[in-house]
Amino acid sequence: MSAKLETLSQNLQSHLGERLKSLKVALGEITIEVAAGDYLEVMKTLRDEPALGFEELIDLCGVDYLGYADGREDVPGAGKRFAVVVHLLSVANNWRLRVRTFAEDNVFPVVASVVDVWNGANWFEREAFDLFGLVFPGHPDLRRILTDYGFVGHPFRKDFPISGYVEMRYDPEEGRVIYQPVTIEPRENTPRIVREESYGDSV
Template sequence: MSAKLERLCQNLQQVLGGRLLGEPVLARGEVTVEVAVGDYLDVARRLRDHEHFHFDQLIDLCGVDYSEYNGRTGPRYGVVSHLNSVALNQQLRLRTFAADEEFPVVPSLVDIWNGVNWFEREAFDLYGVHFDGHPDLRRILTDYGFVGHPFRKDFPVSGYVEMRYDPEQRRVIYEPVSIEPREVTPRIVREGGYGRG
């Protein structure tokens, strides 16, 4: 570990102390910290404002469904933010988990980093994570009538409904999925003698 990353880990433990769930983790040249959802906003403000951090940019936020992640136990839906400090030239990955699997809720970071607005809308749309305090939480990538959240691991690959243009009605209509299941095993495997003379 470089001296710079080691110093960042030490500062995180000194300043944030008991708010961190475990010690900072170093992977792929970046430090990751995990916090409880109740401490998420306070920790984010400290990471932005404290003299040892100056994380003035949130460069990415994504939702994650950990339901089948390497035998991991614990909350299913997480939110991962990637922070950048221009002044100190350092990066940090901040992670928290929604407590309720049925209705995952995480506080919005819009008041801290305004640029997170559309990232949170994307996580809401694709994973169903609700961001408490977001000024305009609505779908951003799927249609308003879309059912479900397509990046959840239990979402069917074919979806629930399909849309098509109906020339008689002169509008787009939604119908139940009519895709026929197909054989995905290659023919050479499926038919033992295929291609042998």
């Protein structure tokens, strides 16, 4: 581990203490995991503590761990399905950090919004809500951002059907776009390989 990562690791352990569920170093990056209940306060500490100084949120995304290492208790978040992963940057200290927190409820996943900590999280959280169904209490305008407002389900969930639940089409009789149940028949395409009869023969 480089001296810079060693310093960051020590600073994280010093300022986060028991709120730090895990800290791992891999491929020159530090990833920490915190409980959903501690997430918002940890994020404020990461921003406000000069020894950490993460003034910029680079990315925030949802992750669906459905089926990941089923039955194993030695994997991160065992038994929990949805996580929020955040990438932070400290320009002042020239270091980066990945933060992960698992939602406690697999049916209705909730993780506190960090929009009040980093305003740039706004659209990232809306995207995670739209695509994964993660709810962010404290978000000023949590609504769909990529799919239509009437869209059913969350398309990045691993149990979302490939063909979706509904399809839309323009109805010339009604003069508007309408939604109807999916009518796509599942099919399997097996590509045929067509070769000349002499293919592979030695000359």
